[in-house]
Amino acid sequence: MVTKNQIKLVTSLQQKKYRTKHKLFVVEGKKSVRELLEAGCKVFGLFSDKPQEVHDFPNVEAVSASDMKQMSSQSSPSGILGVFHIPESEKIVTKDWVVALDSVRDPGNLGTIIRLCDWFGIEHLLCSLDTVDCYNPKVLQATMGSIARVNVVYTDLQEHLKNSGAPIYGAFMDGDVVYGKKLPEAGILVMGNEANGISKEIEALVSERIAIPQFGPETAESLNVATATAILLNEVRRD
Amino acid sequence: MVTKNQIKLVTSLQQKKYRTKHKLFVVEGKKSVRELLEAGCKVFGLFSDKPQEVHDFPNVEAVSASDMKQMSSQSSPSGILGVFHIPESEKIVTKDWVVALDSVRDPGNLGTIIRLCDWFGIEHLLCSLDTVDCYNPKVLQATMGSIARVNVVYTDLQEHLKNSGAPIYGAFMDGDVVYGKKLPEAGILVMGNEANGISKEIEALVSERIAIPQFGPETAESLNVATATAILLNEVRRD
Numbered sequence: 001m002v003t004k005n006q007i008k009l010v011t012s013l014q015q016k017k018y019r020t021k022h023k024l025f026v027v028e029g030k031k032s033v034r035e036l037l038e039a040g041c042k043v044f045g046l047f048s049d050k051p052q053e054v055h056d057f058p059n060v061e062a063v064s065a066s067d068m069k070q071m072s073s074q075s076s077p078s079g080i081l082g083v084f085h086i087p088e089s090e091k092i093v094t095k096d097w098v099v100a101l102d103s104v105r106d107p108g109n110l111g112t113i114i115r116l117c118d119w120f121g122i123e124h125l126l127c128s129l130d131t132v133d134c135y136n137p138k139v140l141q142a143t144m145g146s147i148a149r150v151n152v153v154y155t156d157l158q159e160h161l162k163n164s165g166a167p168i169y170g171a172f173m174d175g176d177v178v179y180g181k182k183l184p185e186a187g188i189l190v191m192g193n194e195a196n197g198i199s200k201e202i203e204a205l206v207s208e209r210i211a212i213p214q215f216g217p218e219t220a221e222s223l224n225v226a227t228a229t230a231i232l233l234n235e236v237r238r239d
Numbered sequence: 240m241v242t243k244n245q246i247k248l249v250t251s252l253q254q255k256k257y258r259t260k261h262k263l264f265v266v267e268g269k270k271s272v273r274e275l276l277e278a279g280c281k282v283f284g285l286f287s288d289k290p291q292e293v294h295d296f297p298n299v300e301a302v303s304a305s306d307m308k309q310m311s312s313q314s315s316p317s318g319i320l321g322v323f324h325i326p327e328s329e330k331i332v333t334k335d336w337v338v339a340l341d342s343v344r345d346p347g348n349l350g351t352i353i354r355l356c357d358w359f360g361i362e363h364l365l366c367s368l369d370t371v372d373c374y375n376p377k378v379l380q381a382t383m384g385s386i387a388r389v390n391v392v393y394t395d396l397q398e399h400l401k402n403s404g405a406p407i408y409g410a411f412m413d414g415d416v417v418y419g420k421k422l423p424e425a426g427i428l429v430m431g432n433e434a435n436g437i438s439k440e441i442e443a444l445v446s447e448r449i450a451i452p453q454f455g456p457e458t459a460e461s462l463n464v465a466t467a468t469a470i471l472l473n474e475v476r477r478d
Contacts, residue, residue, distance in 0.1 A: 149458065
């Protein structure tokens with residue numbers, strides 16, 4: 001039986017400080033839980049209020065619907081909730097492209113970008129320390145399990161870029177049109193904050209300023225950071 | 240002064256049936272209201288609980304904060320709320336690409352796609368009758384004013400495609416790789432439902448099945464429909 005303390009622990013993991021303290025995070029839904037298990041993520045515990053529906057998962061603890069309601073961050077819990085150990089970030093060793101995020105704040109955007117990295121085979125995602133936490137429940141909901149296959153590293157982005165040695169590409173509204181550019185085999189693609197773009201400190205380290213040209217009337221808003229990342233990763237891979 | 244009946248009318252517009260009945264919709268936030276005004280959308284009324292902050296808008300009616308709270312669909316109202324007449328859809332006459340959505344249900348996805356059409360200069364967006372309503376408040380929040388510059392037409396998609404005469408491209412997981420294809424000057428790009436993709440009836444009318452190749456491990460989820468649309472519109476325009 002699930003104890004009050006366990007429920008309290010799981011609920012606390014909706015906040016970053018408790019995720020950091022306990023080195024645990026929560027994922028909900030069959031698909032996402034299964035992908036994390038398949039990727040070898042270390043389980044702390046699996047809980048379900050509909051055990052007959054998840055009999056193919058190992059060691060699931062049955063809980064009441066009201067306990068699940070307390071543990072879940074969703075308004076209608078999906079029937080299975082997994083608590084996993086946060087993996088140690090791997091050191092970035094690659095001869096491929098890396099994506100770096102400078103202060104991306106929206107959980108949906110980060111989730112979508114993690115999913116894009118997975119699709120385009122980008123193994124490492126660098127995040128500035130003020131980028132939203134990738135174990136935030138709303139990020140995990142948007143990643144659809146891709147978090148298990150992308151190595152997300154939070155770091156002092158300025159320091160990292162200074163020492164990287166790789167060509168650094170940054171997305172700017174007024175950068176050079178990306179079409180027709182010969183992109184190298186490896187590099188770092190920096191994407192900026194939703195409202196302010198790439199910060200001055202990071203911009204100073206960018207070797208190539210690139211842009212997706214606008215075809216519509218000039219009044220159009222800038223592209224959302226996740227859709228811009230989609231287009232630029234496609235440009236990197238299609239070459 | 241705003242009357243109880245006016246408040247009731249504005250609140251009712253959060254539901255599609257009342258938007259259809261009154262042929263009105265609501266937009267919140269300075270930026271979006273301004274863009275609709277600039278695009279020439281016909282105003283029914285502008286309301287603000289912070290009139291000193293919106294003195295550059297014409298004919299704003301001051302309302303109390305509690306009235307605004309009732310009228311707004313947002314948890315923290317942005318200070319200005321505009322009620323506009325739903326424009327008549329224009330007939331689609333174009334020698335350019337058109338995007339067609341087959342049962343896209345998520346408001347955020349539709350909003351992002353409208354914004355993408357605006358960016359890439361796509362004037363007309365066709366929506367199947369079961370696609371989410373483009374005047375849904377969550378759609379409007381994601382469009383960032385682009386709704387004023389894109390002609391969104393709800394129609395029997397099957398009938399429309401049958402009679403269009405244009406080449407019809409559809410996005411499928413197992414379609415032909417889009418890179419290197421010579422895309423025509425004009426065509427229709429069909430994007431499908433979030434869970435099920437393009438329906439059988441519409442698939443039968445598609446002349447070219449295209450795909451964005453996957454570069455990561457084969458376990459990666461499909462791309463989200465909005466990010467896939469971003470990439471394919473970029474492919475259409477970069478040629």
